[in-house]
Amino acid sequence: MAETSIGTPDQLRDPNYTPALHKAIPLGIQHVLAMFVSNVTPAIIVAGAAGFGFGSNSPDFPELLYLIQMSMLFAGLATLLQTITLGPVGAALPIVQGTSFAFLPIMIPLVAGKGVEALAALFGGVLIGGIFHACLGMFIGKIRFALPPLVTGLVVTMIGLALVKVGIQYAAGGVPAIGTPEYGSLLNWSAALVVVIVTLGLKFFARGMLSVSAVLVGLAVGYVYALMVGMVTFEAIGTSWSRAAGFALPVPFKYGFEFSLAAVIGFCLMAFVSAVETVGDVSGITKGGAGREATDKEIAGATYADGVGTAVAGIFGGLPNTSFSQNVGLIAMTGVMSRHVVTIGALFLILCGLVPKVGAIIRTVPIEVLGGGVIVMFGMVVAAGISMLSDVDWNRRNMVIFAISLSIGLGLQLEPGAVQHLPDTIRILMTSGLLPAALIAIVLNLILPHELAEESTEEVSGGMAGHGAGSLPHD
Structure with missing residues (x-):
């Protein structure tokens, strides 16, 4: 049987196979690069909707860093639940978990303009919704009949349509700038367009890791452009870096706990959508990576991990987690089914989540540059929904x-x-x-x-x- 540089075909289809470490580490980092921007963006959007100050001298700056930090930390921990498993929790498959865009249309109205005070009700909803989500694992197979492509395609399309406005607002200068002369300026739009153009160029004309990480590289190029035109300064970067701690642990119930009926109902209803999305991702992984259908045990375990990961994240100030579809495509492209490769990526995410300085650097990215990235990502959400509707x-x-x-x-x-x-x-x-x-x-x-x-x-x-x-x- 022919052997590739990574392993034999049988080994590559085996979730329990571990490639040589010098090959497994780059493959694991590649999974992180594919989802990194999408993972931290919801935290930034929620903070912006709540009215957090985005400047490094803002009193809300530490809270914003904390939300970014928790997004990375609990994406990594939830991914470990999927790859290593804990009893019935986890699918023992290379499933990458991350902060879900699907819940943003629920979260934004809950926190709109209310500041840090709104987070107690938000995370109360995340915790209870996560517990409910985990319970869906017991009968997820029995409710799939109620969610055919007509329903799921409509829901995914609506998620994208609800978010495209956010992308345009960010590209024009962000919600706080609305009504000011700077809002929608050529300078703001130029930074966003640089990201869009670079992202599209790499996605369609590059190969391998450059193509997979097109959005991340596009943001990096946009960041450099912003430095060149004075939208961000080295002084601001230095201030952000100095204000962030070198190491910090998550704090349970940092923002308190508040029961909000709107939050609980919203998160529980969206759990159905997220659970069905995970079923699709698990099926995509087993078909694309191993050429087989997913087992009932794998689907139930993945759903349990979704819910448990979300509930635990809610305790510490993290947003809802779900399986990331872009990493499903990455497995099909590389042909590497090893769950231990994804475990390496999860450990890298956890490390980033424990170092707030990583979040501080992310936060120095101008909102206009981030806008270019989310225009692409949210547009792809709409496109994914339309693709589902084609069935x-x-x-x-x-x-x-x-x-x-x-x-x-x-x-x-x-x-x-x-x-x-x-x-x-x-x-x-x-x-x-x-x-x-x-x-x-x-x-x-x-x-x-x-x-x-x-x-x-x-x-x-x-x-x-x-x-x-x-x-x-x-x-």
Whole structure:
């Protein structure tokens, strides 16, 4: 049997195989590079929505660093749960965990403009939602019928649509700059566009690690550009570095604990979506890396790890964790199925999370540069949702479900004042856009008769009838 520079084909398909250390370490670091920016970005977005000061002299600066630090630390610890396992918790597969974008449409309204005081309710929701998420592992296989591609594709698309506004705001100068003469300036947009152009160039014209880490390299180039044009100074970098500790441990219930019904309901409902996403990622890993279907034990273990990792993160000030899809593609590309390679990456993340100076350097990245990166990432979330929707048979029934869910969900998100008279808890959930769209789609998919699927769609689609999964009608 032919042997590659890493191992034989049988070894590469074995999750328990460990390549030589001098090869396993770069492979593990590559997994971290593929997810690093996506992992810390939600913490920065939540801090920005809460109104944290982003300057190194801001009184909120240590809190921002802490959120970034926890994102790295608990992504690493949750990944270890997946690769090493703890009893039934973990899939014993090369699954990389990270902070989930999916929960941002829930988290942003919860903390909007409320500062550090809002974090007690936020992390209370993360903790309870994580426990609920872990419980889903006991019957995840039995609820998948309620979440077909029509529902999951709509939800993922709505997540992206809810976030694209954030990317544009960041590229223009950030939420605090709205209304100022500097907001939307050519200088701000130039920094964001440098990141977008470099990212696209590397993604499509480079190979190997450069292509996989295109967003990270794009941000690095954008950072250098920002230094050159004076958007960030070495003095600011030095101040951030000096204000950050060399080593720090997480603090349990650092922001207190508060029970918020809106937070708990929101996080528990989103746990369903995250759990189904994890099922898809586990299946993608086993198919792409080992050429087989995932077992029920692997799917349940991965879901347990999602929930336990999220609950523990909530105790210490970390955001919800989920499996990262970009690393699934990386496994398919490299052909290395070893879970111990991912364990090495997890240890690197934990090390970064225990050293706040790493977060201090991340925080010196101008918001405009970060905006270029998130424009690409959030756009890819929308594209992923549309890709999932291409598997839907667009008959009249499914078109009606999609139309009503999208119209109400996106409409409430764009015009939150339409439900201003609702109680605060319900108003927050409704104006997220994501939850009403998901609930409507799930309920309609369960109650509408499938006989509609056999009827003509012309009267509702202007002739664009469904002629198969993801297809357009023929002339």
